[in-house]
Amino acid sequence: MRTSRPGRTGVTAGVLGLALASVAVLGAPAAQAAEGPRGGVTGNYTGADVTGPGAEPLTAQAKEKIALTEAWYAAVEGHGDLAAVQRRETAYLKKYKITDHRTVQARSGGFAAMAAPTSRTLRLTHYGQAKNFYCGPATGAMMIKMKDGAIRSKYNRNAFSQANLANSAHMNTQNAGRTDWSSKRFVTGVNRWRGEPYYVQVPKPTATQTVKALRHTLGGNGMAVAADTVEFANGRHYNGHPVNKTIGHWITAYGYTNSGATSKWADPSTTVWSSVNKTFSYNTGNFARYFLQSNGIAY
Template sequence: MTRLRDITLDTAAKERRIVLDDPGAFEPQPGFPSYSYLANNHVAQAYNNYCGPATAKMTLGHQGYNLSQASLATRFGITPGNGGTSWDAMLRTLKAYTGGNYAGTFLAYSPSARDKAEYKAHLRIDIARYSDSIAGNVLEPKGSRIRLAGHPINQTIYHWVNIRGYKNSGNDSQVQDPATSVWPGVKANSPVPSDNLVIMMGGRGYQW
């Protein structure tokens, strides 16, 4: 089980690697484009509980891997209709295929302004500088109006999504939602205000 201390150290280690490679990476600078997108490689989740395998397939697809949801589900220890993808299983898998390049950032249930700013910095760096997409772990409480397009408001939803781009200098994130096979109103790709996305990832986080 990954502890909060482990997640914090993991993120700090990746940030140190980035700064060593590019000392100005986290500074506001005109060198970052105002928008940047990786390939649209959306896949719908094969089963109601396969948002994790579908998200991992899209995330690793941007690294050149063509993995099946079935093989990823086996790695995650889930079967059709049984179990969900844990934080640990997702991060271990992303690290295993990318040589340890992925790190996890945990967010408090009520993310701060700093949390939002750091997410946008990570987003710009990953997408524009390194061509890495992000796996986002979303929590949408029942009744909350801040949720992904097409997600029903009358239930609490725990969900993985792929984040493959941004616009407005990171203020809007481009989300690939694998739940197109679960709810009819879900969009395969949609821009989501980054501040809202960070709120939805509160209490969970993202892997970048």
């Protein structure tokens, strides 16, 4: 009996089969990488990360600002001396060379009436992320635009853009592939752009601290508040973010109602996920408990 030898067609089919098998094997990690966080950094789907259960020490300025907020809040709630708090706030602003952001009415004596309105909403211009890892620069751009307009950087005269907020002189997002919490480059970038060290970073704020920060900064001074949130896979998520992912993400609060009990947030990830709305509202205490206990806020 003659043994048949495989012809050219058989050889070609065998090689093609091996090639397809190789493609399948090599393709699997690539597909997983596309679905995985950028650079393998936990939480980095939109340009932030997950710091974890630890928290970095507060800076001296952050400690002073938290104490000032506590005194301010007590005073406007009728449990402290408003005039004394005004003097204390003026001294703080002078020490750190910060412009007095209080309203004209507050500076001229209507402090009790104007310092802590029960609701306030700033005029928002929403920006989606120019790149899928630009949640920090997009959030910073919204915050700067709300208060100062499309100004040039007071640090180096860069034109107003997410790309320039992402550069090494500001947030360093382009080089790092994210705006990570522990580097404090978000507040560095916004502060440099605005030309004053207004914003401080506060890790793991309590629900009450978050409400007070909104009332003081947004309500009293007309300045937006930033949050570096964390949503854990298959746990609570907000604003249509995919529930199967652990996500670190920068957003900004542009308003509140009900004396801060409900907060209004602007989300730049509209250019990353089609399920996301430009803005959403959330119970502030729950938002702090669910999403701010790994990273924190800048106010």
